[in-house]
Amino acid sequence: MAVMAQQRVRGSGPPQWWRHGPPWWNRPGDEDARGTAWPWLSTVLFTVFVVMGTHFSARGQQGHREPLDAYAGLLLVVAPGLLLWRKRYPVFVAFGTAAVTLVYAAAGYPYGPVFLAVAVGCFSAVVTGHRRAAWAAVGLLWAGHALIALWLYRWLPPPGDSGGSPGQEVVVATWVVAVVALSELARTRREQWARERAERAQAARRRADEERLRIARELHDVLAHSISVINVQAGVGLALLDTDPEQARTALTTIKAASKEALGEVRQVLATLRTPGDAPRAPAPGLDRLPELVQQAASAGLTVDVEGDSPSLPPGTDLAAFRIVQEALTNVVRHSGSRHARVHLEHGGDALRLRIDDDGPATCAEAGGTGHGLAGMRERAAALGGTIDAGPRPDGGWRVHAVLPLNLKEDNR
Incomplete structure (x- = not known):
């Protein structure tokens, strides 16, 4: 908390993770490796939460809803258990959790956190780009719940159920819209983070390309000039080796000096390939x-x-x-x-x-x-x-x- 507070004091903008994404977010470059992984731990923990939370909430609904039995327990495990496939098959999970939850509600079992499985399934579908499927799934659940609460409750358990009111269904619809809106916000931020990461990667590649081009240009200029001098002097030396040894010696001396200078400049250029941040050991040549x-x-x-x-x-x-x-x-x-x-x-x-x-x-x-x-x-x-x-x-x-x-x-x- 202290670190976050210092970040907000130092900068007037949002925290760093809001611009670039939290470290635990599924990065687009890692989807092949992580996006297909099985989220066992989160699914098991969420299933335990749904089962225990529903049993706890059922205590306050005795006499008003059907008691929990083996069939209810199966539905309570299947609905959150489908979230195990949310990364691989988000559309199937969105509709599957909605259908299982609707069956649970139609059977007259106590209300509880089982409805959160639909929210998580919808969230996963939206952030992975399946917006229409997510909207259709939660719309199916809300329409089914409204149909049960306003009409079918007469023929469905529990006996003597008085059903719901239109006002209650409006509240349920508000919660549904809030869940989808939150999912849409997360999707928008995820796409923005992905664009920013792609732009940073492209900028890094561009800087690397420019640096490679600069080094190649330096090496070409250094070597082309020095080798041209060496080539000319080598020809002079070979031509005068027998007739004028002293002039041939001068040519060889020039070759030695030119090659020594070329080696020094090549070392200076290659020194830029060392650890970033190291200063050049010699000043760059000038006029x-x-x-x-x-x-x-x-x-x-x-x-x-x-x-x-x-x-x-x-x-x-x-x-x-x-x-x-x-x-x-x-x-x-x-x-x-x-x-x-x-x-x-x-x-x-x-x-x-x-x-x-x-x-x-x-x-x-x-x-x-x-x-x-x-x-x-x-x-x-x-x-x-x-x-x-x-x-x-x-x-x-x-x-x-x-x-x-x-x-x-x-x-x-």
Whole structure:
């Protein structure tokens, strides 16, 4: 009680279980496993309650109703006993409990908690989606009881029964409507809880997919650039191994440095797969590492001219800008015959503009940039609300033009 009180004090809304469902509620994802289970314990306890409660209430009805006998005992066990099938066959249970209870009432036996079996059966049918069957079952019970109380009582036990009045049947009908209304409320809350759980599960899957996409994009950008440099230097080393050993040694040194850096960045990306909440061990790269990127491109035989300065950027925007330039230069190394590229940085009041140009021509059929690299650049820009345009220039060569907004308060990641 103290915990519930603290929850109500801390929050102005309803308690947590009201929004998401109590822990004991039958969850939709568990229906195959739990929904078909046999509710033995609850059925036995409820049957004992009905039998003992009816015997207790019968003491105050002696002389007015028929005494309890073996047939009455059978009906008192069968009515609540049908609830054992309420999860598997809710419609059958709703009509079965109503029919058995109606037979019990027609036999003139004492009134008691046997009528609660119909309420439980109706409740189970409504919350599982069988609303019409539940309404029909309780309507059948009420109509039968009214027929007995207002007309058939003359020919049914107990002898000398004076029957009931229309006012009493109105009270009974009110109780019936209250039971069904409560069942409808429970059904509505159950469906709402199910929708909320499905939405939370979908949101969790979406976050997982986005995280996998981010990791895949990071790995692609890191490996594609480093392996391109390694591939070029390996070719240089093999070509000069016999004629110019010193130049071949320089190429091997570049391969070692590039592979070491790639391994470090791969470890940093994979570190995000550790326990959630762990902070990264190293800061993410940004445009402050652009000189290092130019040096790596130079080791692969590509001369890069950088124009303009970068402003202070949020971490996510800084990383995206660095990866876009890195991927664009990687594509020049891999797909262009040009050995010269230009990187132009321009920032206004609301956006950072990146332009990477090379003079071409393309050296393979894939120079159009339809692979994962271009898709990754577009995804990075789109995640920040920016755009990427990539295509051939009118005077030859290839251009990548990126626009990244700068009006973000903070990076989402």
